[in-house]
Amino acid sequence: MNKFYRPFMFTIVLFAIGLFVNALDHAVIWSTFDLNYILIVIVCIISEANYLLNQSSIKHSLTAPLTLFLAFYNPLLLCYLGILIYETIGKAIIAKREGGSNHILDEKWFFNVSQFIILIGFSKYFVTQLTVLPTYEFAINLLSLVFAYNLVNTFLTHLMISLYNNTNHFKRISLKNFVTYSFSYFIILLALIFAFEAYGFVGLTVACIFVLQTQGSIFTNLTAKELNHRLSVDKMTNAFNRNFFDEVVELNLVAKKPFSILFIDLDDFKLVNDAYGHVIGDALLIDFVAIIKSLLRKENRVFRYGGDEFCIIFDNIEQAKSVQKRLEAFVFMFHDEKSGSMIYYHISLGLYEYTSDLEITYSELIHQVDQNMYNDKKRKKCKEKDETIFELS
Structure with missing residues (x-):
C-alpha cells in the first residue's frame, strides 16, 4: 500500500x-x-x-x-x-x-x-x-x-x-x-x-x-x-493450449486448407529445471513465449503442445521458413533476476507443410512434424558434440 x-x-x-x-x-x-x-x-x-x-x-x-x-x-x-x-x-x-x-x-x-x-x-x-x-x-x-x-x-x-x-x-x-x-x-x-x-x-x-x-x-x-x-489458452505461458491446437489442425485437415506447422522443442530443458528449479524453469518458458510472439505476425498463433514443446501454425510455407530462419539465428537467453545468472539455451525445429492434395491423418501429421524436429536435434548433436546445451554465467 x-x-x-x-x-x-x-x-x-x-x-x-x-x-x-x-x-x-x-x-x-x-x-x-x-x-x-x-x-x-x-x-x-x-x-x-x-x-x-x-x-x-x-x-x-x-x-x-x-x-x-x-x-x-x-x-x-x-x-x-x-x-x-x-x-x-x-x-x-x-x-x-x-x-x-x-x-x-x-x-x-x-x-x-x-x-x-x-x-x-x-x-x-x-x-x-x-x-x-x-x-x-x-x-x-x-x-x-x-x-x-x-x-x-x-x-x-x-x-x-x-x-x-x-x-x-x-x-x-x-x-x-x-x-x-x-x-x-x-x-x-x-x-x-x-x-x-x-x-x-x-x-x-x-x-x-x-x-x-x-x-x-x-x-x-x-x-x-x-x-x-x-x-x-495455457494459463502459465499465455500461449494457446494443446486442445485448441488439435482443434485447429483437425479443422484444417477436414477443410483441406493448406497450412504449415513449425514445431519447437527446448533442448535438454530438464537440465534447467534441475539446476535452477521449476519456478525458474516456468519463468523461462513464459519469457520464451513472449520472445516467439514478438517475432511473429498478428495472425500467427503460438501453441504450447506440452512441457517445453511449442507449435506455430502458418497459412503458408514462406512465412514458416522466414520465422524458422529468424529462430535459428536468434540467441536465446533468460536472465534470472534473483540469482543474477544468465541462462543460455538452444532450440530444435521441425517444419512441415500440408497441402490440400495430401491424404494424411492428424496422428500421421504430428508424427512427421515430430520426426523433422528430432532430425534437427540429432543433426546439431552430431555437429556440436562437445558443446554444452546451455551455459550459466
Whole structure:
C-alpha cells in the first residue's frame, strides 16, 4: 500500500461529505420523489447487484447512465440519497451471499459512494446548462458530458487501485474499452431521457427493461468470451493450449486448407529445471513465449503442445521458413533476476507443410512434424558434440 493511499481516501471522502452537506442547504422539492425516482433507484440496485455478482473478471456497470438520469430530473440531495441506497443494498446482497463475512461499510463502499457523489455533484452543474431537445447540439453536449464523466471515473478508480496496490494500474487502461463504454453510457442515457420525455413513466419503464437486458447481454458475452479464452489458452505461458491446437489442425485437415506447422522443442530443458528449479524453469518458458510472439505476425498463433514443446501454425510455407530462419539465428537467453545468472539455451525445429492434395491423418501429421524436429536435434548433436546445451554465467 502506497503511503499516499490513506490521505487520498480521506480527501475523497471528506470532499464528498462537503458536497452532501452543501446539498442539505438547498430546499428539496419532495414532489420529485415519485415513481420515476423509485423506478430508477430500483433498477440501479438490480444493475449494481448484477455487476457485483457477475463471475467474469471483466465487469461492466450500468449505474453511471442511470445515476446521470437522476441528475437530470432530481435535486442533488435526492441523487445523493439514491447513490447511498443502491450502493448499500448492493453491498448487503453480496455480504449475505458470502455468508456475511464481509463488512458492508468497508473502504470500497466509502470510495464508491464518495466517487459517485463527486461525479454527480460536478455533472449536475453541466446538466442544468442543457435543455432537453431532440437536436444535434443536445446530443453532442450530452456525449461530451458522458465522456467527461467516464474519464474522471476511470482516473479516480485507477488512481485508487494504484495507490492501494502500490503499482501503476493505469497501464491496464484500454482506450478501446473506454470509448466503447462511454458510447454505451451515452446511448442508454439518451434512450432513458427521450423515453421519459415522450411517454413518461411507461416509457421510462420500457427503457429500464432495455437497460437491464443490455447489461445481461454484455455479461453473457463477456463470460462466454472469457470461458472460451480459459479453455483455449495455457494459463502459465499465455500461449494457446494443446486442445485448441488439435482443434485447429483437425479443422484444417477436414477443410483441406493448406497450412504449415513449425514445431519447437527446448533442448535438454530438464537440465534447467534441475539446476535452477521449476519456478525458474516456468519463468523461462513464459519469457520464451513472449520472445516467439514478438517475432511473429498478428495472425500467427503460438501453441504450447506440452512441457517445453511449442507449435506455430502458418497459412503458408514462406512465412514458416522466414520465422524458422529468424529462430535459428536468434540467441536465446533468460536472465534470472534473483540469482543474477544468465541462462543460455538452444532450440530444435521441425517444419512441415500440408497441402490440400495430401491424404494424411492428424496422428500421421504430428508424427512427421515430430520426426523433422528430432532430425534437427540429432543433426546439431552430431555437429556440436562437445558443446554444452546451455551455459550459466
